[in-house]
Amino acid sequence: MKKKRVIKNVAIILLLVSIIAVAITRFNNGKDYIDNLVNQYNPQGAAVVIIKNGVISEVRNYGYANVEKKVAITDETQFKIASISKTITAYALMKLVDEGKLDLDTPINTYLTKWKLPNTKFDENKVTIRTLMSHTSGIKGSDECGYKEPLPTIDEALKSRDVKLKREPGEIFEYSEFAGFGICQLVIEEVVSSKFEEYMESNIFKPLGMEHTSYKNWNSNGKFATPYAGKSKPIEITPIVMNGGGGVSTTATDLARFVVKLMYYYNNGNREMFKPQKNTQSVGGLYALGIIPRELKSGKIVYEHNGTLTGWNAQMAFEPVSKNGMVVLTNSDKSYYMTYDLMEKWGERVIGEKVIDTQMKQISKMVFNIIVTLSMILLLLVAVLVIKIKRESVILSEKRKTRYITSATIVFVLAALYYAFIYTELPFKLLFNMQNYYLFTFFPLNFRWVNIILVFIGIFIIFRSRYSKNKF
Structure with a gap:
């Protein structure tokens, strides 16, 4: 009797495991992969845009911009997109290169007057726009935490954060969250003789119809989503000064308009921005200039970039030949992996092959x-x-x-x-x-x-x- 009772109990345990497995499998196997993933991760809010043949074909909004006030996500809800800001800055830099106002391989100190790279035992003349955009510059980083109003200027921030070389430039890929593109931000200011944010709004955002895009760090217009840390903790929006590296605030539709423009730029430009750069191999793959190329087994290349700050997660991806793309923005830490999973599923359904971030895998x-x-x-x-x-x-x-x-x-x-x-x-x-x-x-x-x-x-x-x- 004792033996039978034990075997019965073990059988019950195994049955429970099987039931849970079947339930989760069925839950994951819905007809729509986008709805499926959003339901699985259950973020506070999310906005997803699908681009087909170079045109925005579908916009989906999920959940809340503010859970406590029951404010729903809409087409005008603004999110922080963190490191996807780098891709937008890179595009602006490439436009200045195309106009002959910048050179990718000229030492950046040539362009700088308000702040220059401090002297170290390493050769600062090897630091160029190319090494900054490809994360091979060898500079010390900055976490962008702890700023108080009034916020410093970009040159003041570079000084206070003690940004300098910590290794020989051009030799090793080391992702720079803010400082690398913060320096690029200052380069743009010096070359165009205008505030970076003003130049970007006048020359990039407005011409592309990105009417709800800016570098604001506060909810002045009531359109900002509230970021949520952990499962459900609402937090304050972190002020960003090195906006070139992670300060863009935008809507999913506006970011999709930028993706459409990037596909056009790929198909009609010199493609230098999209070429994998020297010494950028890492656990995450190769890196180009402010964007990540993912070469698939079929030979197709999908270009993508992710963005994450506490309370915010974002992803964009596109295949420029077919002109297909996707954008997902969320105001939830719970969706950190959702953005990667959605890109993977989108690639499988639309491009014909999973687009995999090797580091996440x-x-x-x-x-x-x-x-x-x-x-x-x-x-x-x-x-x-x-x-x-x-x-x-x-x-x-x-x-x-x-x-x-x-x-x-x-x-x-x-x-x-x-x-x-x-x-x-x-x-x-x-x-x-x-x-x-x-x-x-x-x-x-x-x-x-x-x-x-x-x-x-x-x-x-x-x-x-x-x-x-x-x-x-």
Whole structure:
């Protein structure tokens, strides 16, 4: 009877796992891949635009710009697009190159008067617009946190953030979140004798019909979405000074208009911006000038860029020959992987092949390996218990109530610590003095299986406490 009861309990556990797996699979297999992914990640808000044959063909809005006030996402909702700003800055730089006002390989100190790269043991003359746009300049970065009103100018920010060379330029790819394109921003100001933001609005945004695009850091017009950290924490919009690297505020439709223009520029320009640059190979692939080329097995090349700030996630991608593209903007940390997954699915459905960010795929594989390992541990624990029961080397403990309480207490304490580490901002506050960062947002969707298996391991540990060695 005891053996049958154990086998029955094990069967129930396995049945529950199977039911959950089937439910999740069915949930993921809806008819529309866009709705599917948005439903799976459940961000506070999102806007998705699909471009077909060089024309905006579809705009979809999901969720809320402000959850607390029940303000829905609309076509005019503005989002921060973070590092996609680099692609827009790169396009502006290339226009100045085409006009003969800039040269990609001239030392940037040639153009600068308000601020210059400080002298170091490295050769600052090797720092050019090309190395800055390809993230091979070797400069020290800036996190853009901690600014207070009134905000400094770009040259003041470069000074205060102690931006300088930390290695020889041109040799190693090292992604610069803000400083590299911040310097490019200052170069533009010096060359056009105008504020960067004013030049961009007059010469890039307005000509492209990007009426809801700017570098504003505050919600002056009531159209800004509220950024949400973690699962549901509304946070303030982080002020950005190095706007060339991450300061654009825009709508999904406006960004789609820019993507259409980029496709036109690819098909009618010299394509220098789109060429993979020297020494840019990294775990994320190759890098061009402010944009990432993804060469597919078919030979097609999709150009893309992602953008992420706390509370904001964005993605754009396009294949310029077929003139197909997509844009997704969100005001939620929960959608960090959604933007990559949507690009992958869009590529599969529209381009005929998945467009994969190799770095993100490595993280997904790492999580998959953890899932497999935990699954093997669970199965091994169950198998060992079943064998011991069959051999009658373990029996129901006479002190099972005490053992139950002890094991359950240990499991619940460990679960609480696990939750605090993964799903609260406590670890980042304690270790790095960083607010609004939650570890779970850096994990892909398959991480849910880690939690599911850990729950079953916890249940098994409590269940196992019923048995002790048979002393015969």
